[in-house]
Amino acid sequence: MKQVLISLTFLLVILSACNHEQTENNYYFSLSGESDHWKLAGYEIVMLDEEYKAGYGRLSMKGENKHMADFFSFSVYAVVDGAERSLHSGSVSGEADIANQRTGTIESEGENIMQFCEIDQIYMVVSWNDDETEGDQEERIVLYNKDKNGETFLNAE
Numbered sequence: 001m002k003q004v005l006i007s008l009t010f011l012l013v014i015l016s017a018c019n020h021e022q023t024e025n026n027y028y029f030s031l032s033g034e035s036d037h038w039k040l041a042g043y044e045i046v047m048l049d050e051e052y053k054a055g056y057g058r059l060s061m062k063g064e065n066k067h068m069a070d071f072f073s074f075s076v077y078a079v080v081d082g083a084e085r086s087l088h089s090g091s092v093s094g095e096a097d098i099a100n101q102r103t104g105t106i107e108s109e110g111e112n113i114m115q116f117c118e119i120d121q122i123y124m125v126v127s128w129n130d131d132e133t134e135g136d137q138e139e140r141i142v143l144y145n146k147d148k149n150g151e152t153f154l155n156a157e
Contacts, residue, residue: 024049027116035139037062038126043076043103043143045087047116054088055105059126064099069130072098076143079121080114087122098128120146 027047033040043057059074061067073091077084088106092098122144129136142148 025115029144031057031122031143033124033141033143034062035126035141037137038139038141040124040141040143043124045122047113049115050113051107051109052087052113053105053107055103057103059101059103061099066097067099067130068095069098069128070095071127071129071136072096072101073127074101074103074124076103076122076124078114078119079123080118081120085114098130119144 025047026049027045029045029047031040031043031045039060039062041058041060044053044055046053054076071091071093073089075089076087078087079085087108088103090101090104092101121142124141124143125138126141127136127138
C-alpha cells in the first residue's frame, strides 16, 4: 500500500508539472493613415512577448510624383500611459526626391517590450524641408488610437 501511495504521489507531481503552460501573445498589425501632405500604407508591426518588428511601409507625398527636399525624416511612436516611446525612425539629408519613401524595418528585443493592451496610440511624425516652403514642415499621421478605434477582442482577457 505504501508503494502505491508513493507511486501515486510521484505521478501526481509529474502530471501537475505538465500543467504549467505559458501563454504567448503575438500581434500583427498592418497600419495606414494620412495627413495633409502624406499617405502611409502597409506599415506593419509584429509584437511578440519579448520582441517587436516594425516597418515595410510606403510613405507617399499626396499628388506628387517627384518632390525635391534638403531634409526628410519620420519617427513612429507608441503612447503608453501618457509617455511616448519611440518604435522606429529614419531620415534622408541632402538634395533628394522624397515623394515616395520606404520606411525600412527595425527589430527590438529585451525586457522593456510593451504589450498591445498597454498601447493607447501609435502615430508617425513626418518632417521635411524643401525650397517651396519656409523652414521645416512637420505633420502627424495617427495610425492607431485606442479611444477612437475602441476595444477589440485582442485585448480582452
